[in-house]
Amino acid sequence: MADSDTKIDDLKTLVRQFVDERAWQPFHSPKNLAMGIACEAAELMECFLWLDLPASHEAARDPAKRSAIADEMADVFCYLLNLSNVIGIDLSEALRAKLIKNALKYPAEKYKGKFEV
Numbered sequence: 082m083a084d085s086d087t088k089i090d091d092l093k094t095l096v097r098q099f100v101d102e103r104a105w106q107p108f109h110s111p112k113n114l115a116m117g118i119a120c121e122a123a124e125l126m127e128c129f130l131w132l133d134l135p136a137s138h139e140a141a142r143d144p145a146k147r148s149a150i151a152d153e154m155a156d157v158f159c160y161l162l163n164l165s166n167v168i169g170i171d172l173s174e175a176l177r178a179k180l181i182k183n184a185l186k187y188p189a190e191k192y193k194g195k196f197e198v
């Protein structure tokens with residue numbers, strides 16, 4: 082199933098089932114899950130370590146590297162969904178609220194084509 086026909090809540094249920102089947106809840110404190118996100122994000126960054134900008138695009142197109150990148154993105158997402166389950170934050174609401182904050186902080190007319198703050 083692709084993003085276009087998948088609900089975030091269904092993915093949260095898949096992650097909850099995976100955790101429940103292994104009885105891993107005692108290990109999944111908010112602190113451990115937040116640290117897990119950071120560890121997996123570091124593994125994702127390792128996929129691009131030492132590459133210049135064009136080479137990083139090439140890596141994302143290379144089938145073997147693309148597979149490793151997808152795995153690490155999934156690891157980050159899995160931890161994020163798990164943290165959402167544990168502490169009860171609705172990711173859709175949180176993302177929409179944060180995008181509104183970001184739009185106010187970085188108005189498009191002022192920051193279009195610029196990345197500096």
Ligand SMILES: [Mg+2]
Nearest residue numbers: 121124153156
């Ligand atoms: Mg990983």
